[in-house]
Amino acid sequence: MAGNSICSASAFLGSWGASIAGEDHATLQSKAAAASARVATPPIRFRPMMRNVNEGKGVFAPIVVVARNIIGKKRFNQLRGKAIALHSQVITEFCKSIGADGKQRQGLIRVAKKNGESLGFLA
Incomplete structure (x- = not known):
């Protein structure tokens, strides 16, 4: 029985791979090795820019x-930083x-x- 289960396990891998994927285990391994050998170029990432959506708009x-x-x-x-700090102090x-x-x-x-953004002070 134990010998039979070992034999069926190897037969299981071969028959299952052939019946489901249509390829045997060795072919799948060679394709995986070829895919890992390819050099993947990293995707180009653009730096996010923190911009004012109202830039160029507003009275000022x-x-x-x-x-x-x-x-x-x-x-x-x-x-601008000093003016914003002073304005924050006035608000405080x-x-x-x-109270x-x-x-x-x-x-x-x-x-x-x-x-300030809508008036154009932060343009």
Whole structure:
């Protein structure tokens, strides 16, 4: 019985592979080896760009673009960062004076950012 099961296992691999896939085990192994020998080129990945969807739109966008071109991108971004920080401080002080919590303050800052985008300040 034990000898019979070993024989049937080898016959099982051969007959099952031939009946289901139409190929024997050795052919499948050679195809797998050939496929692994091929050098696959990695897919080209584009870097995601964080861009403003309203870039170039808004009332103040032309002024912002001209100012950025005049003073340079690096210096412009430094000034913009300082202006945003000052505006956030003003919002924070306002929230302290009216007794608003941190969640409401964050909501006001998000609204200020959306308004800045739609007006063109973040162009």
